[in-house]
Amino acid sequence: MKKMLMLAAAFLGLQASVLAQTELSSFSATGRGGVMNTFVNDYQAIGVNPANLGRGTSIVTFSIAEGGLAVSSQAFNKSTLKQFIDAADGSEITLEDCRDLAKAFTSDNVLNAGVDFNTFAISINLPKFGSLAFSNRQRALGHAAFNKNFSELLFLGQDAQLYNDVAPGQTVYASKLFDGTEIKASWVNEWNVAYGRKIIDLPMFNIYGGAGYRYIQGMALYEFSSKGGDVKAYSAASPVLDINYDDYLNDPKFTYNDADGLLSPVGRGHGFDLGLSAEIAKIVKVGVSVTDIGKITWTENLLQAQDRGFKLPEIEGTDEYSFEDAGDIAKTIIDSALVFSPVNELKTDLPTRFRAGVGVKLGSKVEVGLDYVHALNTAPGNITQDFFGLGIDVMPLSFLRFSTGVSTGAGDKLNLPLGLAIVTPVYEFGVSTRDITAPFTENNPGGSFAMGFLKFKIGKPKLL
Secondary structure, three states: OHHHHHHHHHHHHHOOOOOOOOHHHOHHHHOOOOOOOOOOOOHHHOOOOHHHHHHOOOOEEEEEEEEEEEEEOOOOEHHHHHHHHHHHOOOOEEHHHHHHHHHHOOEEEEEEEEEEEEEEEEEEEEOOOEEEEEEEEEEEEEEEEEOHHHHHHHHHHHHOOHHHHOOOOOEEOHHHHOOOOEEEEEEEEEEEEEEEEEEEEEOOEEEEEEEEEEEEEEEEEEEEEEEOOEEEEEEEEOHHHOOOOHHHOOOOOOOOOOOOOOOOOOEEEEEEEEEEEEEEOOOEEEEEEEEEEEEEEEOOOEEEEEEOOEEOOOOOOOOEEOHHHHHHHHHHHHHHHEEEEEOOOEEEEOOOEEEEEEEEEEOOOEEEEEEEEEEOOOOOOOOOOOEEEEEEEEEEEOOEEEEEEEEEEOOEEEEOOEEEEEEOOOEEEEEEEOOOOHHHOOEOOEEEEEEEEEEEEEOOOOOO
């Protein structure tokens, strides 16, 4: 079980801002804080609104190695972050510091994390046919929330209030004690194809429609959650993560994948996107879409747990604290509470979302857009709160584009993004951050970064 905890910790510690917006694969969208529903019009429309492909501005647009990463947390301020870093480095901290950390980590958004990376992407705009786009994308997402009991047990051990509320030797259940706690993480490899075209063509009004399909290879999945009296706990990991499954190899229900291939997925699935967009007088744009409709079926290296109840571990209270102690406590609790066993199959929903946006061109140099995103399920990787954003593109020079705006929601604080791009008729390079203030704020520190330096455009399409 320790390996499972290490897997979850690796996901949540190494990835960046879940936010589930897919904008991290687009440096321009990150520079607008995730606002993109009316802005994107080439391969960047994949996973956002495939109808926008019909508004492509080049015959061919392609990119290699474009993406980004970020991290955000509502659990920290500068003081508690320093305490946590000291603990993680092995420094001894006081019991009062432990109480501060336990209070800080009692949060619905202890950590939101994710990576979004296009290994390659291309879109082709064909006259009288429409536009096609293809991409391969790595997407890794994670989210953590701790209730008061879980956080206090993690940081305070026998000094947790729970030890005063539960009789010695009493059997307790994760479903009751840890209600509101969840750790979710997923990593998938996507092969995407999308199509969009103009479906109504009037002098001052155009409507576009589009659809997208993705074949998904599930590389890893982890969930431990307790909500409303129901506990979910399962895991699956590709051999590339080197998880030890020796204890389960002789179980006939366990399908073992020990392949030496580059990917070696342990789950497979299919996803769909649907979108509509409109353009009025070439000034106003409106778009709506539903993305990530579908499921992944996990069949290999798959374990699932039942809440069998446990007794609180006897852990010595101390005035000193180490990060290793916290890991041992968490391992003891989860090992006792949950009994993992192999299962043949598990189906999980994709993080389905509804997206809507409206944009306005203010002359030839400025474009403004508003976006709204709402989660349609609670699948691993989905946003935990609605997302709202205002994005702005400004071109003070013909080859220079600044992006900025303001965004909030999706488990994050109020963000002030900033992006810079060098734009020519054939080449584009850009860097951006979701929140330029994040490294300097007192509360909810975080960081994000996206970059693309190999984006090329070829030719101008003819009008349909």
